[in-house]
Amino acid sequence: MATVTDEYGDEVLDATAAYLTDVRDCVALLPTALEHYGTAEFGPTVDRLCERESACDDSLRELRRVLGEAAPPNYTEVYLRTGEVMRLYAAIDEVPNAAERFVRRLDAIEPALMPSVRAELGAMATTTVEATDLLADATESCLLDLVSGGDASDFTADIDRIAALESDCDGHKAAIVESAFDANETAEALLRRDFAVSLDAAADATEDAADHLLFVHGATV
Numbered sequence: 001m002a003t004v005t006d007e008y009g010d011e012v013l014d015a016t017a018a019y020l021t022d023v024r025d026c027v028a029l030l031p032t033a034l035e036h037y038g039t040a041e042f043g044p045t046v047d048r049l050c051e052r053e054s055a056c057d058d059s060l061r062e063l064r065r066v067l068g069e070a071a072p073p074n075y076t077e078v079y080l081r082t083g084e085v086m087r088l089y090a091a092i093d094e095v096p097n098a099a100e101r102f103v104r105r106l107d108a109i110e111p112a113l114m115p116s117v118r119a120e121l122g123a124m125a126t127t128t129v130e131a132t133d134l135l136a137d138a139t140e141s142c143l144l145d146l147v148s149g150g151d152a153s154d155f156t157a158d159i160d161r162i163a164a165l166e167s168d169c170d171g172h173k174a175a176i177v178e179s180a181f182d183a184n185e186t187a188e189a190l191l192r193r194d195f196a197v198s199l200d201a202a203a204d205a206t207e208d209a210a211d212h213l214l215f216v217h218g219a220t221v
Helices: 004-027 028-035 044-070 082-109 114-147 157-185 186-218
Strands: none
Touching: 004 028, 004 082, 004 114, 004 186, 028 082, 028 114, 044 082, 082 114, 082 157, 082 186, 114 157, 114 186, 157 186
């Protein structure tokens, strides 16, 4: 028969996997939204992304419930460090939150986007998807280590890659800002800059969460 610790650990891992699946599914719609911008398919794509962000909220609430309701208490690392793990998930949640804010704003304002700007935003979106996938993979590995108490995984390369991808997004953002102020009136240039900054917030959030993940994991080894 499974011990309380085994049952608790399995439930945490299952809830983690469900949450991270929702995060991946939400962020994966960012490139599609930009591809569909200006077409009849854009609105439904925005709706799907927002629905997936709501699913993230639901699965995160369930995950928090699972983390906080071990009875009787057990002594796995994940239980003993519940606060830090919850803060990790809060940091991860900023990624789909930023994705939703970006597409909602794009839908509400409907700015004219030059092909070059759309290409830069599309590259940022694709880069953010890759960073999110790496973050989700590393998070699952980290939680498995916390639950099992086995040998620590080494995902330093994944964390470094996420930082590099965030830097790539900064480069695309800078290109948008530079071209905007070279060719446009200040008001429109500021608007394009704001959209670039809004999308870049999702990539920034992946790096912030990755840094916290490295802290959580590093304290266990």
